Amino acid sequence: MRICPWPRTLSAIISAGMLALTPFSAAAQHPKHPLRIDDVLDTVDVDRATLSPDGALVAAVVPRPARDGEVFGRTAYEIDPSRNDVWLITRATGARRNLTRGGADAAGFWCATWSPDGSRLAMLSTQPEGREPRGGNNVHLYIWDRKRDSTQRLSGGAVMTHTRYGSPMYSLDLRGGAGGGAMPHECRSSDEQAPFLWLDDHRLLVLNLPDGQTSALIDQYRRPFDHSAATGAALRAGAVPTVSAMGSGDARVPRDEKANRAILRVIDAATGRATTIADLPTYPFQGALSLVVSPDKHQIAILATIGVIAPKRGERVPHHDDAWQVEKRLGFVDLAQNMPVRWTALPPDAHYPLELLEWAPDSSRIALRARAGFEDKNAALFVASADSARIAPVGGSLMVGSADAGPLPHDFAALWVNDRDLMVQARPSANARNDWWLLGEGSAPVNLTADMAEPPAAFRRGGDGRYVAVSGTGMVALDPSAARLSALPGVALPAGASIVWPEPGAPPSSHFLFASSVNGERVFDLVSLAGGALPARVTLPPRGQLLDFGQDVLLWLEPSPAGVFLRETSLVSAQRRELLAIDTHLADVDWGATMAIAYRAGDGSPLAGEVILPPGYRKDRRYPVIVWVYGGYVSHGLDRSYWLNPYMPGIYNLQLYAAQGYVVLIPSMPLVRDAATNDPYMQLSNGVLPAIDRLIELGIADGDRIGVMGQSFGGYSVYSLITQTTRFKAAAALAGVTDLAQTHLQFDPSARGYPGIEHEKSNNWSIIEAANGLAVPPYEDPARYWRNSPIAYVDRVQTPLLLVHGEFDMRGAMTQADTFFYALYRQGKTARLLRYWGESHSLAQSPANVRNIVGEIIAWFDRYLAGSGNAKARDGKD
DSSP states (O other), rough: OOOOOOSSSSOEETTTTTTOOOHHHHHTTSSSSSOOHHHHTOOHHHHHHHEEETTTEEEEEEEOOSSSTTTOSSSGGGGGGGEEEEEEETTTTTOESSOOOOGTTTOOEEEEOOOTTTEEEEEEEEEOOTTOOOOOOOOOOEEEEEETTEEEESSSBBOOOOSSSSSSSSSSEOGGGGGOOOOOOEEEETEEOEEESSSSEEEEEEOOOOTTOOOOOHHHHHHHHHHHHHHHHHHHHHOOOOOOOOGGGGOOOOOOOOOOSEEEEEEEEEEOEEEEEEEEEEESSSSSSEEETTTTSSSEEEEEEEOOOOOOOOOOOOOOOOTEEEEEEEEEESSSOOOOOOOOHHHHSSSSEEEEEEOOOOOEEEEEESSSSSSOOOOOOEEETTTTOEEEESSSSSSOOOOOOOOOOEEEEEESSOOOOOOOESSSSSTTTTTEEEEESSSEEOOOOOOOOSSOOOOOEESSSSSSEEEEEEEEEETTTTTTEEOOOTOOOOOOOOEEOOTTTOOOBSSEEEEEEEETEEEEEETTTTTTEEEEEHHHHHHHHEEEOOOOOOEEEETTTTTTEEEEEEEETOOOEEEEEEGGGGGOOOOOOOOEOOOOOTOOEEEEEEEOOOOTTOOTTTEEEEEEEETTOOOOOGOOOOOTTTTTGGOOOOOHHHTTTTEEEOOOOOOSSSSSSSOHHHHGGGGGGGHHHHHTTTTOOOEEEEEEETTTHHHHHHHHTTTTTTOEEEEESSSOOHHHHHHOOOOTTTOOOOTTTTTGGGGHHHHHHHHHHSSSSSTTHHHHHHHHGGGGGGGGSSOOEEEEEEEOTTTTTHHHHHHHHHHHHHTOEEEEEEEEEEEEOOOOEEEEHHHHHHHHHHHHHHHOOOOOOOGGOOOOOO
């Protein structure tokens, strides 16, 4: 699935090294034009915006547009941090400047993170130095010194990077340090986690790479090309074999302990001195390297993923989440130079650890989740001692975490209420409700929320040290000595309120920030646990996004079709102030209007569809329609639509097709994926064809000129639909799969140069079994896989088909399109196959490719749905 939500942080335009700050009123005076691909490529999504500890500055990480002169091909263009710069905004005056100015060297700066005292700003960068090539060939840690106003690279070598988009590589999870906190330090929310954190005002904990290794940001897509070049050289020389070996069962290739390593260092930003702490194993494909700093900052708990758990005959994967499929090693290390890691011998009942939770306040022990056997579907709570490395179960037979697996959200983590007792969400049996339990040494677990209609979602530590939570429209606090929850007097909250601040694991606070929804708007209330609600109430529009908050201010973002506006609102006076108006070139765009349609699916159930009308739409005309399909998508209203986002990148911005005179229809396509005999192929038309009929009935669509397109599972949806119906006059399938059995069993096409583990890079088997609902591998139910594979029905296709696929598509090899095309070719049917060499599943590695694909799609539909521009519309007729 394409991962590209509404921008979580700023969006901006940088032109000639300057941040575009044209006010909306000025931009709106220009003549409007339908959306163009240049408008889309010039629209950017800033990674983050954070307030300095003193509240005086905002550090905003802002990409440069995808224009000539940049370096591409490292990841999907719209989320590539190697085109980012760090901007500083002075809140008092509104002054702003580009701190890093990486455009001259095609360098990126990102992950800007303030030191606790605000005197320094740490960041990652591809900035080349010395004889390094333009755009850089690795990622290093840089520091801006606020007093000296200077930026420099720190020693220690290249750093690990957690890649973005899809299945991340070299996943990281660094927690604790100067900020405390139970949440991983992030570079970009929900997309990239950081390889460093601040220990204090001048020391950083950093994950470096051994000499000669390359950060994953650059290596992920470059490695296949480097490996291919090395292969060519070896073949010419004829001296060494060009084989790569993998094995299974008794023939499994032993793990290369030296292949994937990280060097844990403490680097002093004041002196540049780097102290090596430990050499750690890593694993590139699944799981995470977790490092949690103890509260006293004297030691670190380590949970290192070292590889996948080798399949054994007859064993079933309990859950399809990555953490349940990998082998991990638990250890502790002191924050002192070259101290050995104290690796822990795992007891039988905790043989497979899943994740680290929180340290005890006295830094003596850490909580973790683990299970005994590979096939166990439930996990229990354990406590590991840092000194003795002893691991002991806590809570008896209680099951910790949700029944559907997945990582335990840090909001729900085991909470130490003192040095001995824990509070945790758990359930006594697989089908029971998750409640909050108090677990004490030598005492039976106590269910704290058994009498509540709904247990609280999360607890935070208040200023008096007690844990508090939202319950209904009030709050409750834990009294550990009495083992019960009691209501807090004088606190009244809107229905559905949740705690936004303080964050999990943050220092105790007497003031809490709550978020709720009132009449479709996001409302934030600042509440004192001592005195109830404070006067300020901050309201954000439905698309408003909270970026950061301090003691007296919210920093937030409002994306709109006219631009993106960065604003701050006082938590004392509720006064709003605009800091930036950016992406204002979009105010010149003549956007197609959007509308919702109600209709009934083929089985009679009510559904909703979304429609984009072309600019200049006339009610007296009928228009050709492009139906954008994605099996499983269900519309929940225009304001919550995933696909109507005007900031969607590249080929996924559906306004591009409306701008060419097409009506774009996005139908709901609900799928039942958990049935014992689930058949997704047969369900796909249920929500699509009735939506088309409804659009014709409304007098909008020309029923003789309907096309269909989709990407990823949407590509599969296109292949499936055109083998079931001749309703469409043209179709475009992008990055779709046609043979589910082959996709389940194929290697990731980019899996070259990972000795002994190339076959472990793909997790499509997991996606097909879980997300597609087929539950079992193809060799256990080959008939089911075949009947749900479009290639089985390729002889039924009558629709002219455009097939688009990338060479390094992780979700399905290029052969998925090749075979479908060749079958059409052998039948003499109309099809055009576009094979994009070096491209990924997102089809966004290169702006040139993005432009070309959009042009090809529009040309294809113009050819078969007739006409150009608004001349495509015909006078309406019954």
